[in-house]
Amino acid sequence: MQIVDRTAVSFHYTLTDAEGHVLDSSSGGEPLSYLHGVGNIVPGLETALTGRSAGDSLKVVVSPEEGYGMPNPMLVQLVPRMAFQGVDKLEVGMAFQSQTPQGPMSVAITGINGDEITVDGNHPLAGKTLHFAVDITDVREATVEECLHGHVHGAGGHHH
Numbered sequence: 001m002q003i004v005d006r007t008a009v010s011f012h013y014t015l016t017d018a019e020g021h022v023l024d025s026s027s028g029g030e031p032l033s034y035l036h037g038v039g040n041i042v043p044g045l046e047t048a049l050t051g052r053s054a055g056d057s058l059k060v061v062v063s064p065e066e067g068y069g070m071p072n073p074m075l076v077q078l079v080p081r082m083a084f085q086g087v088d089k090l091e092v093g094m095a096f097q098s099q100t101p102q103g104p105m106s107v108a109i110t111g112i113n114g115d116e117i118t119v120d121g122n123h124p125l126a127g128k129t130l131h132f133a134v135d136i137t138d139v140r141e142a143t144v145e146e147c148l149h150g151h152v153h154g155a156g157g158h159h160h
């Protein structure tokens, strides 16, 4: 069957950047499963998968606008080292959960200058062009429960 809204899709993928460095991959593990048509995956990839079927392989180039968006400079902030009390050693690349008025947000340390720590709340892939190589392994009709929850259950999906 073809990928349309309310299908549960499983696929293996390798994500690389413009230079061919592997950023993420499902190879060696379970394929990723998602509910099509509700924004479970980045818009550019979801669009490219529409109408495809199990067994199809495709390469998809996704612009930042159709991927994780452009970095928002407002999400880059300087915070004093004392804000990280209880952390023994701060290093660039460390990620933390930060409580904000909008809810918990994942931030990463991107710079350390003495007692001034730069943290970035942007998605690590914001601003990047994404190169996906995709092998679609399964397409089935989603269950009513999955449609209500907005995600796929079982292998590669949500386990409640």
Ligand code: ZN
Binding pocket: 146, 149, 151, 152, 153, 158, 160
């Ligand atoms: Zn669920």
